[in-house]
Amino acid sequence: MRPAVTAWEDARRPRIVKVDGDFPGARLEKMWETAPGLAGWISSVDHKEIGKRYIITAFVFLILGGLEAMVMRWQLGGPNQRLLSPEQYDQLFTIHGVTMIFLYSSPILTGFSNYLWPLLLGSRDMAFPRLNALSYWIYLAAGLFIYAGFVTGNGPNDGWFNYVPYASKAYDPGINIDVYALGLILLGISTTVGSANFVVTFLRTRAPGMSINRVPILCWGTLTASVANLLAVPSVSLAFFLLWMDRQFGTQFFTTSQGQPLIWQHLFWMFGHPWVYAIVLPAMGMVSDALPTFCRRPLVGYTPVALATVATMALGFGVWVHHMFATGLPSLALSFFSGASLIITIPSAVAVFAWTATIWTGRPVIRTAFLFFASMIVLFVIGGVSGVMTGSTPIDWQLTQTYFVVAHIHYVLIGINVFPVVGAFYYWFPKMTGRLLSEGLGRWNFWTMFVGFNLGFFPMHIAGLMGMPRRIYTYAPGMGWGPVNLVISLGALLFAIGVLLFLINIAVSLKRGRVAGPNPWSAPTLEWSVPSPPPPYNFAVIPTIESRHPLWEDWLDESPARSRLTEGLLLDRGRETLATTPLDAEPNLILEMPADSFAPFILTCGLSMGFVAALFHLWWVAALGAVILIGALIDWFWPRRVHADMEAADV
Amino acid sequence: MSEAVYLDRDLPVAGLKRNSVGWWGMLCLIATESSLFAYLLFSYAYFAVRFGPRWLPVAHPSLRLSLPDTIILLSSSAVIWWAEQGAKSGKRSQHLIGTAVTMAMGVIFLIIQALEWKSKTFGLRSGSYGSLYFTITGLHMAHVVVGLIILGVVFAWSVAGDFTPRRHTPVLISSTYWHFVDVVWLVVFTTLYIAPYIWASS
Numbered sequence: 102m103r104p105a106v107t108a109w110e111d112a113r114r115p116r117i118v119k120v121d122g123d124f125p126g127a128r129l130e131k132m133w134e135t136a137p138g139l140a141g142w143i144s145s146v147d148h149k150e151i152g153k154r155y156i157i158t159a160f161v162f163l164i165l166g167g168l169e170a171m172v173m174r175w176q177l178g179g180p181n182q183r184l185l186s187p188e189q190y191d192q193l194f195t196i197h198g199v200t201m202i203f204l205y206s207s208p209i210l211t212g213f214s215n216y217l218w219p220l221l222l223g224s225r226d227m228a229f230p231r232l233n234a235l236s237y238w239i240y241l242a243a244g245l246f247i248y249a250g251f252v253t254g255n256g257p258n259d260g261w262f263n264y265v266p267y268a269s270k271a272y273d274p275g276i277n278i279d280v281y282a283l284g285l286i287l288l289g290i291s292t293t294v295g296s297a298n299f300v301v302t303f304l305r306t307r308a309p310g311m312s313i314n315r316v317p318i319l320c321w322g323t324l325t326a327s328v329a330n331l332l333a334v335p336s337v338s339l340a341f342f343l344l345w346m347d348r349q350f351g352t353q354f355f356t357t358s359q360g361q362p363l364i365w366q367h368l369f370w371m372f373g374h375p376w377v378y379a380i381v382l383p384a385m386g387m388v389s390d391a392l393p394t395f396c397r398r399p400l401v402g403y404t405p406v407a408l409a410t411v412a413t414m415a416l417g418f419g420v421w422v423h424h425m426f427a428t429g430l431p432s433l434a435l436s437f438f439s440g441a442s443l444i445i446t447i448p449s450a451v452a453v454f455a456w457t458a459t460i461w462t463g464r465p466v467i468r469t470a471f472l473f474f475a476s477m478i479v480l481f482v483i484g485g486v487s488g489v490m491t492g493s494t495p496i497d498w499q500l501t502q503t504y505f506v507v508a509h510i511h512y513v514l515i516g517i518n519v520f521p522v523v524g525a526f527y528y529w530f531p532k533m534t535g536r537l538l539s540e541g542l543g544r545w546n547f548w549t550m551f552v553g554f555n556l557g558f559f560p561m562h563i564a565g566l567m568g569m570p571r572r573i574y575t576y577a578p579g580m581g582w583g584p585v586n587l588v589i590s591l592g593a594l595l596f597a598i599g600v601l602l603f604l605i606n607i608a609v610s611l612k613r614g615r616v617a618g619p620n621p622w623s624a625p626t627l628e629w630s631v632p633s634p635p636p637p638y639n640f641a642v643i644p645t646i647e648s649r650h651p652l653w654e655d656w657l658d659e660s661p662a663r664s665r666l667t668e669g670l671l672l673d674r675g676r677e678t679l680a681t682t683p684l685d686a687e688p689n690l691i692l693e694m695p696a697d698s699f700a701p702f703i704l705t706c707g708l709s710m711g712f713v714a715a716l717f718h719l720w721w722v723a724a725l726g727a728v729i730l731i732g733a734l735i736d737w738f739w740p741r742r743v744h745a746d747m748e749a750a751d752v
Numbered sequence: 753m754s755e756a757v758y759l760d761r762d763l764p765v766a767g768l769k770r771n772s773v774g775w776w777g778m779l780c781l782i783a784t785e786s787s788l789f790a791y792l793l794f795s796y797a798y799f800a801v802r803f804g805p806r807w808l809p810v811a812h813p814s815l816r817l818s819l820p821d822t823i824i825l826l827s828s829s830a831v832i833w834w835a836e837q838g839a840k841s842g843k844r845s846q847h848l849i850g851t852a853v854t855m856a857m858g859v860i861f862l863i864i865q866a867l868e869w870k871s872k873t874f875g876l877r878s879g880s881y882g883s884l885y886f887t888i889t890g891l892h893m894a895h896v897v898v899g900l901i902i903l904g905v906v907f908a909w910s911v912a913g914d915f916t917p918r919r920h921t922p923v924l925i926s927s928t929y930w931h932f933v934d935v936v937w938l939v940v941f942t943t944l945y946i947a948p949y950i951w952a953s954s
Binding site (some may be wrong): 110111112113115116117118228229232293295296297299301303304306331332333334335336339343346350351352353354356359360361364367368371440668679680686689690691692693696740 | 762765780783784785793794798
């Protein structure tokens with residue numbers, strides 16, 4: 102007999118206690134820690150564990166994408182190189198784009214947000230810990246799925262934008278495009294569940310007192326990106342689903358005879374442009390939160406920066422046609438989207454001015470992390486200006502399909518994503534591992550990457566102006582593009598050496614780095630109030646927040662109120678955390694958090710089985726995958742009565 | 753230790769209805785699924801505008817099956833609301849009957865949809881209209897099937913006596929999803945069946 106419903110604990114008045122040595126941490130440790138060994142590794146739902154996995158996996162993809170780029174730069178370093186055949190080059194530049202855009206740039210930010218959010222927000226985990234694990238496993242599965250295609254020579258080979266009719270069965274008869282289509286639909290599921298988790302976590306699991314105007318900007322960035330993902334990802338998943346139907350079941354969506362090839366580009370970029378902001382806004386948020394620490398003052402213009410983050414994304418849904426200026430659309434449409442593309446510089450510039458003013462009016466302490474964050478401002482401006490240029494239709498007609506656009510996209514994505522991310526490693530690595538990265542090696546790391554990047558990518562603007570088209574596997578000597586390409590390739594090599602120095606720094610510092618302590622930077626936000634690395638339960642008691650800078654209150658002395666970090670709600674009847682109201686963060690619910698679970702992993706196995714089976718039309722295998730998936734869901738949602746057994750433990 | 757201090761109010765343990773994180777999660781799911789249908793209907797509009805009225809295989813799609821079918825699905829929203837009232841007031845039989853009737857109406861909707869599919873003179877491959885028609889309605893039917901599974905699970909929990917007038921969050925979450933499936937159908941029906949009448953006459 103299951104216990105009767107009345108065994109539920111309905112409501113409770115939680116105690117407020119002071120942290121005193123091991124109390125209540127020792128008791129919480131037992132409830133929250135993950136079991137050792139493989140079983141614990143697979144079943145863990147700890148956001149810190151999942152965050153680290155996201156970060157490591159995404160970084161591996163960054164290295165793979167970088168190696169692919171190096172091979173291409175070898176090929177393009179001089180005219181008439183024969184390292185790669187045209188077919189190989191096609192697959193290589195496609196997988197490079199797919200890797201960097203989909204498997205690196207978004208997941209790395211998801212990883213940092215996963216790790217940091219509950220610590221920044223004063224919570225013990227995300228709102229849906231198992232969904233978090235599911236999001237990671239599906240991401241890993243999608244990455245392996247696409248790369249399995251690539252290593253067997255069946256990877257996507259029509260560019261990451263995958264335009265039809267090239268991508269249709271008639272012109273691309275292998276399974277390459279099907280691998281891409283199914284892989285991205287799978288990845289879309291991961292992105293969607295992860296985004297839903299961020300949205301609900303932001304709205305419901307902030308510490309009491311952390312009202313909506315006290316939330317760190319990183320959380321604003323990831324929230325904005327997550328809402329955008331919920332609304333935009335269905336577009337690309339649908340586009341790939343329709344393309345797969347065209348290729349496998351003879352539907353007529355994109356066919357030249359009865360369909361509309363151009364709607365591929367609409368669906369792709371209606372997703373693609375919001376996505377571009379989704380992979381930079383959280384990184385901009387990291388800069389907004391971490392840069393002020395090194396300037397020894399709060400961020401200038403918190404409210405405008407938070408609002409500009411949201412405004413950028415809102416406008417970002419109305420600019421997709423600027424990827425399609427050369428497709429013969431009516432001039433009214435071109436004017437509208439060109440105007441929108443120029444207007445979007447206004448909210449983007451708000452952040453730039455805020456960061457500059459923060460440095461200007463602060464007392465900057467130059468550390469490696471600071472260098473990465475500050476240099477990002479420069480790269481953002483360069484990438485932004487080339488973006489404004491191509492936002493103007495006549496200039497775009499001149500420059501589209503040239504290396505100028507390649508230069509732009511790399512300034513934006515490496516400048517606003519990779520540089521802040523490496524800076525974030527220097528900043529938060531001590532929190533994650535308990536040890537600081539080496540500053541000496543860090544300087545070499547920064548200057549090599551910065552010089553290499555600019556040497557490698559700035560000349561691409563010039564190559565583009567000289568008329569060099571993108572996506573070509575080689576060029577003739579008479580074109581005069583040889584010298585500039587040699588410089589680009591050498592710059593890329595230097596940049597790669599910079600990344601290698603970074604990896605060496607990590608390897609060395611993991612073992613021998615200086616011990617960090619809880620707050621090595623004297624930083625203002627909540628994650629620095631807990632030990633490094635944080636215990637599995639994050640906070641022994643739920644803190645109460647009175648300002649945007651809980652750890653700087655004594656020093657800034659903006660008001661007499663002080664956040665309470667060592668005295669707060671004791672929630673210790675099993676895994677529990679506090680839910681609060683969405684705007685004012687008033688306590689309104691005790692959340693029961695799930696135990697570690699195999700369901701997310703098993704669900705992913707079933708789902709992946711279904712996708713592999715769909716690729717090869719093995720419908721019985723797909724049905725088996727569906728059965729496994731449903732079984733995992735039944736286990737997931739099975740009602741559990743934790744509190745009936747917990748009553749006795751409470752004294 | 754000195755005297756114990758407590759928060760100034762009682763907090764519910766685990767979510768109650770609209771206060772539960774599960775319900776907020778469902779809203780996120782509905783937001784993203786609504787977007788999916790918005791993009792499908794955008795595609796439909798795009799094709800219609802590009803090709804003009806001759807794109808439609810039949811100028812006026814027949815309402816003989818689709819209109820009663822629509823009425824059945826939309827009324828099921830009222831029935832699941834009535835079932836939810838049962839759960840709220842502790843009348844388990846009302847909740848069970850209401851959920852069962854809703855599920856029956858969902859199944860009838862699917863059967864009539866199957867007949868509607870059979871009655872079509874065009875196929876999935878015969879042209880882009882057919883491709884879109886069967887994809888949109890097919891994806892909607894898949895959502896109905898998912899709704900039926902969810903309602904089935906909630907029905908089983910209700911039989912097991914899991915719900916009380918105070919605690920029945922899964923009832924709220926599942927009925928919210930069901931209302932969503934119905935509203936989506938209303939929009940799909942209006943686009944695929946009603947709009948051509950207005951379009952062709954203008």
